[in-house]
Amino acid sequence: MKKMWGGRFSKKTDLLTDDFNSSISFDQRLYKQDVLGSIAHARMLGKQNIIDPKESELIISTLLDILEDIEAGKVEFSVAMEDIHMNVEAILTERIGEVGKKLHTGRSRNDQVATDMRLYVKDISQDIKGLMSELITTLLDLADEHTKTIMPGYTHLQRAQPITFSHHLMAYVEMFKRDMIRMQQVYAMSDTLPLGSGALATTTYPLDRESVALELGFAAVSLNSLDGVSDRDFCIDFLEAAAVFMMHLSRFSEEIILWCTSEFNFVTLDDAFSTGSSIMPQKKNPDIAELVRGKTGRVYGDLLGFLTTMKGIPLAYNKDMQEDKEPVFDAYDTISICAITFTKMVKTMTVNKAVMVKAAAGGFSNATDAADWLVKHGVAFRNAHEIIGKLVFYALDHQKSLDELTLAEYHSVSPVFDDTIYQAIDLNVCVNQRNIIGGPAEEQVKKAIAFNREWLNQC
Template sequence: MQALLRKTIKSLSPFHFSAAVILFKRFYFLPATTLLGVCLQVTKLWGGRFQKDTAGLVDDFHSSISFDQRLYRYDIRGSQAHARMLARQGIIAPEEAEQIVSGLEEILADIEAGRVQFSVEAEDIHMNIEQLLTRRIGPAGKKLHTARSRNDQVALDVRLYLKDEIDQVTGLLEQLQKTLLDLAEEHLDTVMPGYTHLQRAQPVTLAHHFMAYVQMFARDVERLRDCRRRTDVLPLGAGALAGTTFPVDPAYVAEQLGFAAVAENSLDAVSDRDFMVEFVAAAALIMVHLSRFCEEIILWSSAEFAFVELDDAFSTGSSMMPQKKNPDVAELSRGKAGRVFGHLMGLLTMLKGLPLAYNKDMQEDKEALFDTVDTVKKCLTVFTPMVATMKIRRENMARAARGGFTNATDLADYLVGRGVPFREAHAMVGRLVYYCLEQGKSLEELTLDEFRQFAPAVGDDVYRAIDIRQCVAKRRVLGGPAPEAVREAIARARERLQNQ
């Protein structure tokens, strides 16, 4: 039936086409999606030079509609702005522009209502929409593509899409920062061990630890905002590569679509994908930061650490072992970082050997970009409530901070304060630690006589100097873990978020 429809439709004028659709629908009871799908499977807009149909295998291989259909809203917005500009410049009649704009509005409504079936034969979202428009409004639809190419059209669509997605990812990052700031305020006095080489090093607070990630995600936001500035450039008007002979007004189109600038070189406008690479690179760093955080949460939720317990709503179990509570959300986020890194390498490799201007290789950019956007958004969306709902085991953290001689550096600093050169103080404390290991004691458990065997300068105030909470409280420098320093850092971070 569809083959018969296609054969018949090819010979029809737009007027007779409309009548045929009504007849087929009435007598064959075909659903709207089938009719619209058949409408789009008729002719290729570039087919004039060709004498035979494209092989079916090539249609499938060549087509991008399976993934670029998500650009439909941006393609329609861009086409409406382009039509208005063509009319304003006297290139098409105002009534033709009105037909195009209203026809595209109807198509947008049909797509969003699920009444359009896109066609592989029409290749991409641009040609699908244009063919549907022409079938719907007649000859005026054929004038829409005047003074543009699919090369500058797709560049426009992707830039519009990415600006919106950057704003959404930025919003998710800001929400995560706010969640971490709330947690930091709650845990200003929650002492835990800081680590180097995954060995206990010095005491910090959980608030200080959370604030480290606030800084990372703040840099991610800065990178995204910077990337958005370079994405916010209108390429429409560049044509296929050499502009157009028509008196177009790109500045007017940019004003309609909210672009801050217009591309200054037509070759670069259609071949530039730097903004995509920048976004995926920024996304890769977001995933690095999420993955590092997830690694810590996975460790912290293990019985060996027992620093946190994840909420049941953000954990899973085992099909075999009934006792298990697995941090799958954190593990999946950690694992998904790899696919974003792969997309970055894929984009760089795809671009590195391309001569100017457009090449079909560049169709490979969109799946990498779309999957990166989807992956980052999904991870951020689930990560934030997972962190917000996890239970903090304060006592276990404090107990770990008191072990591992995390106050050894403070003892060395104490000796320096009593006139001992740092290198000598370092050696004295090293010998004290070795002695403690042999005796099964902590530094706090040593007597004054034991201290003085290795460090004669020790006074009876040493116990206050090496108290874990005092070790943290004394580090009041900018960026330090002392509660007052962290409280100031939280205030600065909140002010930054408020002013963005």
């Protein structure tokens, strides 16, 4: 098949060159963005009388037919045509002859592919934002059910202070909210039209770039043609946002993996989102959470790989930039399936409330509250810290919790104690006295849940 750029060449490219150079195997997923971009370009060419308006209408109607045929699976793409852009143009020319060859007037594949990718990244950033919203909604619903479910909060993976499971979940809500904001920023960074930049220096044709931007839904038109064709920051922005989102999913996955162990037993995953062992019949493995954790490295690789590709490219377009598509496609596919599956896994898991509260009681998580009780009774904090440290040492030696110690045992360390200490170290009191913004008290968590539901409605 004759190359559309073959006029300058005296011999055919090697088949290996065709295979190596071609991107149609993966960039065919840009077909919709490419056709819509071409329709807007053709409409503008007709309005500007750069081509005959009737020819513009024929090109547009045929492109719409081609789009319909592609979506119906009636189109077979050719490796010889290299990419989705050349394939669509070749099909167009095959159907309407010489008129089809006029579509490419006033544009280059350089600004065409940059436009397609921006349209694509805008689309997928909104898709992912929607999946993040579903995940947050699931966590808010679960948090609503567990505002009274006491669990230990951890530092250094050691039991530290009592909180609620609801409060713990809301920490991840905050992370995923930031991820949604990043995806909105990705959309904004992609929302500039490069079409009209040409290969690198625009064109002598009187293009109306603003009308094309309006039709395609872009907020602005690029102001420098060199940057217009060579900018892939928006792809990097998407990959970076994807990597951070996966990092958050991975952190959550790690906790779920721990919570599923018999050592923790805080949650039980639904059978539909667990797997077994080929040799050990008793096993129930958290493979979904483990795969999410593992696939995080894959998305990191997409980001780092493309950053490395871009670091040494001079202005303007270079073939290296063809490498923008696969990492973006892969990251999108990966975070999509991870977000969908993770959300369903969390929605269906069982929370073992009794185990959680027992862990909070058994790990001296109320020790800080005991020290605060002493401070409120006139003991300097450092002295209070030492007194409670001694009590914890004593309790460990006698295999007791702080609330199981007798008042006489408390007095053996400090005469300041009276029987109100027991109320102060009650886990529910410990949690609900932390009634300030951002705290684990039921009142504050319920306010946070309501605030975040409204926040989602505004997004």
